[in-house]
Amino acid sequence: MRMTAIASALLAACAALPSLANAADAAPAPEHTFTSNVTLASEYIYRGIGQTNRKPAIQGGFDYAHSSGLYAGTWASNVSWLTDGSSTVSNSIEMDFYGGFKNTVGDFGYDVGVLQYFYPGSGYGNNPNTIEGYIAGSWTFLTLKYSHSFSDLFGWTDSKNSGYLDLTAAYELSPGLNLIGHVGRQKIHGDNSGASYTDYKLGVTKDIAGVVVGLSYINTNASQAFYTNAFGKDLGKDRVQLTITRTF
Incomplete structure (x- = not known):
């Protein structure tokens, strides 16, 4: 009888294991989450405009998220658009x-928040540092976002209250493989309204053992008169971008 009782107890314990595992699986998310990321890019392209004169970029950031929905973070990349062709x-x-x-x-x-773009350095004309507020809404694989500048936008004179509206789709084709589509409209306020433009992006991302590889085709209708740098490079011209990202 003793052996039978022990066997019955063992069977009961084994039967309870799935329930314990399910309970563990359903554990609440942690209150505080810290993550970091690093990206290697064939070129830093922002809102369709090249930032590194068609040269590679290394980028990275740190993020904090609270279970309530509050978050904060920082991100950085090498750039050259402010110094290209300007020795001062x-x-x-x-x-x-x-x-x-x-x-x-x-x-x-x-999603609602505030973003500060900061370009440490000297010798600028109009200050390129920019503050934007943003609000976004999403549904399954679609996200619509509007960003509004509370300062002059990236050094454009008299461009306060400029806005950027973009629609992005990230559709999962198969586990780890996503199709990315994007269209955005950058409106420049003030005397430089001719610098306003629309940008487009179509690409794919693939998660390979925790490393996300992205390949995208990017184009804009930005005016060459506003976006050709001192080296004769049209920064809004169509090109292909390769990115490799790891999140920790």
Whole structure:
């Protein structure tokens, strides 16, 4: 009888294991989450405009998220657009600082926050440092976002209150493989309204053992008169971008 009782107890314990595993699987998300990321890119392209004169970029950032939906982070990349063709300007990096609140309700999500673009250096004409507020809404694989500048935008004179509206789709074709589509409209306020443009992007991303490889075709209708640099490079011209990203 003793052996039978022990066997019965063991069977009961084994039967309870799936329930314990399920309970562990359903454990709540941690209150505080810290992540970091690093990217190697064939070129830094932002809103369709080249930032590194068609040369590679290394980028990375750190993010904090609270279970309530509050978040904050910082990100940086090498840049050259401020110094290209100008011996009086000293700058080689862009640093971004941001924070906000986001949450999801079923298939719908929302995100609101503030972003500071900071270009440490000297010799600038109009200050390129920019502050934007943004608000975004998402549904399954679609995200619509609007960004509004509270300062002059990236050094354009009298460009406060410029706005950028973009629609992005990230559709999962198979586990780890995503199709990315994007269209955005950058509106430049003030005397430089001719610099306003629309940008487009079509690409794919593939997660390979935790490393995400992206390949995209990017184009704009930006005016060459505004976006050709001192080296004769049209920074809004169509090109292909390769990125390799790892998140930790």
